[in-house]
């Protein structure tokens with residue numbers, strides 16, 4: 001595997017390196033020691049999958065408050081998707097930075113999303129399946145989100161490749177992002193964890 005830094009500090013594009021032969025190919029998708037050497041958690045706690053019927057389906061933007069240490073390795077298991085990260089960690093050098101990677105099932109690459117970084121994706125073809133591997137169990141009480149088209153993010157240049165064909169009610173109704181309020185909640189969550 002190759003680990004390529006993304007503009008969001010700590011995020012990586014994890015590129016599979018298939019070994020091909022007459023039968024097809026073989027590729028390692030996760031390795032405790034290789035991940036540890038790349039500075040990523042060397043253990044996994046949960047894996048999940050989402051099944052998305054229509055091209056243009058949008059899920060996100062989701063993140064977790066401190067003290068969550070939940071990072072996500074996101075992979076496209078079928079189809080293609082536009083995978084987007086937005087750094088919502090006020091103490092990060094890349095706070096407010098967003099970036100996106102196209103994940104295609106045929107390439108078998110993945111994206112590592114560090115804890116506290118908002119994640120969303122939009123499917124680019126019908127019947128796209130997304131697999132998640134998390135290094136900590138899901139903690140719903142720390143999970144939160146903002147709208148994919150929040151004006152504050154649009155002002156940062158955040159955009160999506162297709163018109164949204166399908167989006168869940170919760171993802172339509174997240175509160176507006178306010179940077180001061182976000183910073184305050186983040187600091188309070190960090191204090192509460194101490």
Ligand SMILES: Cc1cn([C@H]2C[C@H](O)[C@@H](COP(=O)(O)OP(=O)(O)O[C@H]3O[C@H](C)C(=O)[C@H](O)[C@H]3O)O2)c(=O)[nH]c1=O
Pocket residue numbers: 048050059060062072119120121138168
């Ligand atoms: C994440 C998660 C969810 N759930 C339950 C909670 C809901 O009842 C149901 C669907 O959850 P949610 O609507 O959050 O699923 P998505 O909207 O697909 O969110 C996912 O896609 C976005 C882009 C992400 O980055 C999130 O990490 C990931 O949760 O599964 C669980 O039981 N365990 C879990 O780990």
